[in-house]
Amino acid sequence: MADQTPSATPSRSRRWFLGLGAALGSALAACRPTQAPPLEPRALGAPISPYGSRSRFEKATRFFRPTTIPEEASSRTPLGDTYGIITPSSLHFERHHGGVPDIDPATHTLTIHGLVERPIVFTVDEIKRLPSISRIFFLECSGNSASEWKGAAEVDVQRAHGLTSCSEWTGVWLSTLLRECAVRPNGTWILAEGADACKLARSIPIAKAMHDVLIAYGQNGEALRPEQGYPLRVIVPGWEGNVNVKWVRRIKVLDQPAMTRWETSKYTDLLADGSARQFTFDMDAKSVITRPSGGDRLAGAGIYEVTGLAWSGRGAIARVEVSADAGRTWTDATLQEPVLPRAHARFTWSWRWDGRDAILQSRCTDDTGYVQPPRTDLVAVRGLNSNYHNNAIQSWKIAADGSVTNGNV
Numbered sequence: 001m002a003d004q005t006p007s008a009t010p011s012r013s014r015r016w017f018l019g020l021g022a023a024l025g026s027a028l029a030a031c032r033p034t035q036a037p038p039l040e041p042r043a044l045g046a047p048i049s050p051y052g053s054r055s056r057f058e059k060a061t062r063f064f065r066p067t068t069i070p071e072e073a074s075s076r077t078p079l080g081d082t083y084g085i086i087t088p089s090s091l092h093f094e095r096h097h098g099g100v101p102d103i104d105p106a107t108h109t110l111t112i113h114g115l116v117e118r119p120i121v122f123t124v125d126e127i128k129r130l131p132s133i134s135r136i137f138f139l140e141c142s143g144n145s146a147s148e149w150k151g152a153a154e155v156d157v158q159r160a161h162g163l164t165s166c167s168e169w170t171g172v173w174l175s176t177l178l179r180e181c182a183v184r185p186n187g188t189w190i191l192a193e194g195a196d197a198c199k200l201a202r203s204i205p206i207a208k209a210m211h212d213v214l215i216a217y218g219q220n221g222e223a224l225r226p227e228q229g230y231p232l233r234v235i236v237p238g239w240e241g242n243v244n245v246k247w248v249r250r251i252k253v254l255d256q257p258a259m260t261r262w263e264t265s266k267y268t269d270l271l272a273d274g275s276a277r278q279f280t281f282d283m284d285a286k287s288v289i290t291r292p293s294g295g296d297r298l299a300g301a302g303i304y305e306v307t308g309l310a311w312s313g314r315g316a317i318a319r320v321e322v323s324a325d326a327g328r329t330w331t332d333a334t335l336q337e338p339v340l341p342r343a344h345a346r347f348t349w350s351w352r353w354d355g356r357d358a359i360l361q362s363r364c365t366d367d368t369g370y371v372q373p374p375r376t377d378l379v380a381v382r383g384l385n386s387n388y389h390n391n392a393i394q395s396w397k398i399a400a401d402g403s404v405t406n407g408n409v
């Protein structure tokens with residue numbers, strides 16, 4: 001992978017400097033190294049505060065459309081305004097089906113029952129006394145990118161693809177709790193139920209539940225936000241957002257899936273022949289360029305850092321390629337460390353724009369060998385009836401005036 005930091009070797013430093021000068025043009029040429037802007041005397045700054053907040057100059061927010069039922073809506077992460085791989089908890093996307101409950105952790109409990117030898121009611125404090133782990137995982141709504149099934153629809157990357165976020169989650173393995181309850185041999189599924197108004201509930205095979213599912217109470221170093229499931233939520237690494245049940249209050253061990261409304265009338269994928277895919281849990285490998293992206297404007301021909309995110313529900317991202325000619329030729333992008341399984345990975349690519357029309361695309365490959373498909377390939381297999389699981393390649397159109405628009409065809 002190319003190291004783009006300035007190096008100690010004179011020749012390399014000089015190349016870097018010349019490249020930067022060409023990229024930034026007159027802005028750099030006007031700078032005289034011996035002169036710094038005069039420092040004016042200033043009044044004292046703000047005092048210390050009990051809980052931090054961002055600069056008043058930063059404006060990125062979660063996007064949502066005005067709706068008559070805000071408790072049954074979604075908000076989207078401003079992917080074009082985030083750095084690295086962690087999404088700030090305050091900008092993590094939301095999808096609620098019954099509003100955000102206001103839960104006192106002192107009275108909240110998690111009951112595990114059904115096909116177990118010892119049903120147990122856990123308090124939140126009891127769960128926090130068990131061995132904890134922290135892992136970085138993405139969380140993506142299976143309805144993410146649904147607008148793009150028929151070609152360009154949304155104007156920017158947030159509206160088109162902002163139903164994915166990535167956090168460090170802290171909690172206990174669900175397997176620790178299930179072993180304490182002693183699952184009977186005929187226990188092959190679990191049903192996880194939330195404490196929200198609609199009691200959202202999803203079925204998960206016991207093999208996954210015992211493998212890597214978390215009962216999380218922490219997110220990015222602090223308690224879960226209420227809109228992310230405070231005080232307890234299920235984290236199912238790599239699987240569609242809806243099964244990551246928030247405000248979890250009950251887990252029932254079953255010998256078959258419960259067939260809740262959330263896995264029958266919702267979150268199934270209707271195919272062209274009228275049949276439907278059910279229990280499509282894995283989020284397939286996907287990438288998207290986040291800068292430049294729809295709504296941006298390039299300042300003129302020159303060098304730009306193209307950057308974006310890639311992730312796979314089946315493992316780690318192995319490769320991201322970038323194209324500036326609508327997929328006719330591809331170049332490997334640089335993957336920033338760390339590249340973690342079932343987490344967002346950050347990729348970058350230095351692009352010299354010649355000032356002419358261009359179509360920017362990214363295409364990822366995960367460590368199972370799966371390659372992100374063009375939209376036409378996906379539609380050929382799935383048809384156009386389904387809202388869910390659109391992981392097709394995104395195109396951004398760069399016009400000669402520097403404007404960037406959705407270039408999906």
Ligand code: CO
Binds near residue numbers: 142240279280281
């Ligand atoms: Co699905």
